[in-house]
């Protein structure tokens with residue numbers, strides 16, 4: 082067992098208060114991020130269905146390059162590390178592409194059953 086302070090038990094009241102205030106703010110921001118991501122995935126699910134029905138490829142590398150370019154610029158202006166913004170977008174897009182592939186598979190299977 083170490084003696085390092087990992088909790089908030091032995092903190093000065095002013096420090097504890099400031100930490101709580103900042104954490105409330107962080108919790109609100111995290112909630113907003115989750116809601117925004119949920120909305121984004123709702124939109125991409127619709128794109129996935131549209132692509133599947135019209136037999137378009139799940140990924141569009143040209144579109145991704147333009148999104149990354151734009152997001153890096155936005156990040157720089159917002160004083161956020163553009164490399165982090167790019168990694169974050171790529172992480173989300175990889176998940177979207179997995180969803181698109183699943184939708185395409187399900188759509189193809191449904192069409193082969195329907196004849």
Ligand SMILES: O=C(O)C(=O)C[C@]1(C(=O)O)C=C[C@@H](O)C=C1
Pocket residue numbers: 125128129139140141142144145148173174177178181
């Ligand atoms: O815009 C599209 O074509 C999408 O499928 C959406 C999206 C994205 O998540 O933004 C995902 C995959 C594509 O490679 C490009 C962009």
